[in-house]
Amino acid sequence: MILSIDTSCDETAAAVVLGRRVLSNVVYSQVLLHQKWGGVVPSIAKRAHEERIDFVINATIKKILSQKNLFTSKLASRLSSGSVAIRSSSSDEGSLHRNFFDYIEAIAVTVGPGLAPALEVGIKKAKELAEKFNKKIISVNHLEGHIYSPFVQNSKGNPKIDFHFPYLVLTVSGGHTSLVIFEDHLKYKVIGETIDDAAGEALDKAAKLLGLGYPGGPVIERLAKEVDNRDFYHFPRPMVSSDNLNFSFSGLKTSFYYFLKKMDEKEKLKKIKELASSFQQAVFETLIIKTEKAIKKTGIKNLALVGGVSANFYLRKLFRNLAKKYNGQVLFPSFKYLCGDNAAMIGVVASFKAQKNLFVSDIKNFDRIPRMSL
Amino acid sequence: MKIIKLDDKNVIEKTVEVLQQGGLVVFPSDTVYGLLVDASNEKAVKKLIAFKNRPPGKPISVFSDWDFLYDLVLVSEKQKELLKNLLPGPFTVVLKSKGKVCPLLESEKKTLGVRIPDYQPVNQLIKKIKKPVTATSANLSGKSPHYSIESLLKQLPESKKKLIDLIVDAGKLKRNKPSTVIDLVEENIKILRQGDIVFTQVDTYLSRSEKGTKKIAQFILGKLLKKHVKKPLIFIIEGDLGVGKTVFVKGMGEFLGIKGIVSPTFVVMYEYEVEKSKVDKLIHLDLYNVEEKEEFEYLKIEKYLVPGNLLAIEWGEKVGEIFDLLKEKGEIVYVKMSYENEKERVIEVSF
Numbered sequence: 001m002i003l004s005i006d007t008s009c010d011e012t013a014a015a016v017v018l019g020r021r022v023l024s025n026v027v028y029s030q031v032l033l034h035q036k037w038g039g040v041v042p043s044i045a046k047r048a049h050e051e052r053i054d055f056v057i058n059a060t061i062k063k064i065l066s067q068k069n070l071f072t073s074k075l076a077s078r079l080s081s082g083s084v085a086i087r088s089s090s091s092d093e094g095s096l097h098r099n100f101f102d103y104i105e106a107i108a109v110t111v112g113p114g115l116a117p118a119l120e121v122g123i124k125k126a127k128e129l130a131e132k133f134n135k136k137i138i139s140v141n142h143l144e145g146h147i148y149s150p151f152v153q154n155s156k157g158n159p160k161i162d163f164h165f166p167y168l169v170l171t172v173s174g175g176h177t178s179l180v181i182f183e184d185h186l187k188y189k190v191i192g193e194t195i196d197d198a199a200g201e202a203l204d205k206a207a208k209l210l211g212l213g214y215p216g217g218p219v220i221e222r223l224a225k226e227v228d229n230r231d232f233y234h235f236p237r238p239m240v241s242s243d244n245l246n247f248s249f250s251g252l253k254t255s256f257y258y259f260l261k262k263m264d265e266k267e268k269l270k271k272i273k274e275l276a277s278s279f280q281q282a283v284f285e286t287l288i289i290k291t292e293k294a295i296k297k298t299g300i301k302n303l304a305l306v307g308g309v310s311a312n313f314y315l316r317k318l319f320r321n322l323a324k325k326y327n328g329q330v331l332f333p334s335f336k337y338l339c340g341d342n343a344a345m346i347g348v349v350a351s352f353k354a355q356k357n358l359f360v361s362d363i364k365n366f367d368r369i370p371r372m373s374l
Numbered sequence: 375m376k377i378i379k380l381d382d383k384n385v386i387e388k389t390v391e392v393l394q395q396g397g398l399v400v401f402p403s404d405t406v407y408g409l410l411v412d413a414s415n416e417k418a419v420k421k422l423i424a425f426k427n428r429p430p431g432k433p434i435s436v437f438s439d440w441d442f443l444y445d446l447v448l449v450s451e452k453q454k455e456l457l458k459n460l461l462p463g464p465f466t467v468v469l470k471s472k473g474k475v476c477p478l479l480e481s482e483k484k485t486l487g488v489r490i491p492d493y494q495p496v497n498q499l500i501k502k503i504k505k506p507v508t509a510t511s512a513n514l515s516g517k518s519p520h521y522s523i524e525s526l527l528k529q530l531p532e533s534k535k536k537l538i539d540l541i542v543d544a545g546k547l548k549r550n551k552p553s554t555v556i557d558l559v560e561e562n563i564k565i566l567r568q569g570d571i572v573f574t575q576v577d578t579y580l581s582r583s584e585k586g587t588k589k590i591a592q593f594i595l596g597k598l599l600k601k602h603v604k605k606p607l608i609f610i611i612e613g614d615l616g617v618g619k620t621v622f623v624k625g626m627g628e629f630l631g632i633k634g635i636v637s638p639t640f641v642v643m644y645e646y647e648v649e650k651s652k653v654d655k656l657i658h659l660d661l662y663n664v665e666e667k668e669e670f671e672y673l674k675i676e677k678y679l680v681p682g683n684l685l686a687i688e689w690g691e692k693v694g695e696i697f698d699l700l701k702e703k704g705e706i707v708y709v710k711m712s713y714e715n716e717k718e719r720v721i722e723v724s725f
Contacts, residue, residue, distance in 0.1 A: 009640070009641060048672055113641070113644075114641060115641045115642055115643055116643060116645055117643075117672060117673060117674045118672075173640075174640040175640035175641050193636075194636055195636065196620055196621075196636060196637050197620075197636070197637045197639065198636075198637070198640060200640070201637060201639050201640050204639075204640075204663075205615055205639075205662075209615060211452065211453070211456050211558070212456075212556055212558075213468075213556055213557035213558055213559075214557065214663060214665075218554050219465075219554055219556050221554075222464065222465070222551075222554040226463070250616060250618075250620065250621070250637075251616075253615055253616040254615075254616030254617075254716065255616075255716075256616075257614065257615050257616045258713075258716050265452070265455075266455060269452075269455040269456050269458075269459050270459055272456070272459050272460070273459075370641075370643075370644055370645050371634075371644050371645070371646060373634070
């Protein structure tokens with residue numbers, strides 16, 4: 001069993017996994033359904049991981065012991081007085097922890113990419129636990145986590161998706177946009193990435209230009225759906241004619257900005273759905289064109305779409321169509337929560353690393369790498 | 375607990391009557407089954423919160439009507455136009471509350487979520503009752519919403535069922551997603567004003583391309599690094615969306631031998647190690663998504679204000695809150711970028 005921690009960005013998250021099975025998974029905002037700030041929590045405030053990390057790890061441990069499924073109940077019964085300890089007062093927390101950590105092989109933690117002060121919180125906690133319970137540490141790249149997200153299973157071992165390497169993986173989120181060949185376990189080759197903005201960021205910014213607040217991705221998706229995702233204005237598809245597989249969204253941003261500037265304010269608001277849909281179409285079509293180019297270049301037909309924007313149903317549909325065209329398979333994160341940031345996928349990557357004995361050798365000097373690449 | 379059908383002749387009157395008496399009603403909507411109580415009745419709201427096991431502090435949105443929407447929340451003229459185009463529809467708009475509903479429904483920041491659904495029965499109900507009614511999904515906190523009364527009742531323990539006064543059954547609802555939240559609350563952050571900084575020199579450049587912007591950035595950085603500077607250099611970069619702020623920082627990065635700089639908007643801050651230069655580290659910040667002054671605390675910016683570091687801050691005009699700190703610990707360079715036209719940019723550098 002591995003305890004994993006991810007504090008790379010928005011979510012304070014912890015999980016316990018066994019191989020690909022997620023036995024317990026906690027993301028802070030899910031626990032408290034917390035929207036204290038009203039509407040949407042501002043981006044950095046969300047990253048107050050320091051205040052939450054202990055709470056989240058405790059919740060993860062308690063959750064695994066309170067589960068009723070066969071797999072974990074066996075474990076719970078083995079942890080002497082485990083189930084009693086859950087209900088009893090916090091004075092038993094220490095012994096509960098000790099029992100729990102007897103069964104933990106290693107502690108996995110995200111080292112990057114991400115916001116430095118946020119990453120630091122997770123790493124500090126991992127080091128602290130490793131020392132206290134004499135455990136090894138496994139360092140995981142956040143992007144590896146996303147790449148493994150279609151293969152993550154629930155505690156019962158579902159879904160049962162086998163690995164058929166190689167895969168062409170498109171990661172699309174607020175912070176990342178990249179095309180990667182997933183060659184074999186823990187072997188990746190980046191063949192394209194954004195040179196300026198991430199696709200999710202471009203959508204957020206377009207939403208803000210339309211006066212729709214942050215985060216804009218889901219709002220744009222909903223508005224676009226209301227006009228059947230049609231393209232009304234034909235904004236440029238950035239870099240689609242260039243031969244490489246890199247993305248750039250800054251030019252599209254400029255042209256959208258200028259288009260709105262020339263538009264009458266009333267007209268702009270009247271056409272808000274059409275504008276949202278057209279912008280989304282420009283971004284998504286760029287993603288599809290580049291992915292298709294990558295299919296042709298590499299001959300790889302098995303696709304995976306991962307990261308926050310993979311929650312968008314319309315993009316999934318476009319991706320399915322693309323895979324169909326080339327008789328390929330297409331994968332998405334196996335559960336909805338795996339689209340966003342979470343520690344479950346980090347733990348699953350760590351399981352494969354543990355098999356290969358890839359542990360951190362120098363824990364003392366182990367540090368975050370905010371601009372880590374694959 | 376009483377169950378009536380949505381096609382009952384007097385369904386609206388009966389529902390209004392229960393709500394007026396502070397009752398809790400399960401009612402269909404354009405998305406999922408909702409839990410309705412009179413939003414101005416504190417006792418009824420408390421009953422709702424107890425029913426949902428909802429943690430305190432999480433706001434609950436309300437159904438409204440055009441007639442009294444502007445009494446409930448603060449709406450600017452521009453936002454009025456926007457709302458007219460969004461509503462009725464599957465959206466919850468979050469705005470500053472005017473305090474007309476029970477405060478338990480508002481967020482800590484005194485904002486309120488409002489819905490005008492595209493759904494006749496709810497619209498008729500609101501028209502009749504003439505006040506806001508809560509619009510939260512009929513499920514316990516943390517559980518999925520329900521599209522049929524059957525599945526709702528299956529989930530509920532007897533103790534919860536007792537709290538419900540009336541159920542209006544419309545059969546199986548179409549499986550529409552719950553409403554999407556649009557946060558329209560203006561940000562609350564101190565913007566740097568022109569008079570806040572006094573500069574000795576102002577240079578103006580014209581860039582005709584991305585390459586040009588990078589070259590200008592490199593020229594300026596090269597010039598400044600020749601001078602003996604004891605403090606960390608802080609580039610505050612201001613300019614509209616798409617004007618080339620990230621390009622400018624990429625230019626500086628290339629001068630220092632850093633490749634692969636991307637926009638840090640989402641992450642807020644990226645740092646890059648620099649080799650063989652007077653600069654040790656480039657700290658690339660982007661304050662675009664920063665909305666509250668409290669957020670600066672989490673960035674721990676003081677830690678980076680040491681000699682040898684170069685800070686480049688996009689949307690730098692938003693540093694108002696921490697400007698005194700920056701001025702004291704660092705050497706400020708103010709870069710103002712603006713559109714001359716779609717291709718050309720004016721870059722004004724003050725230091």
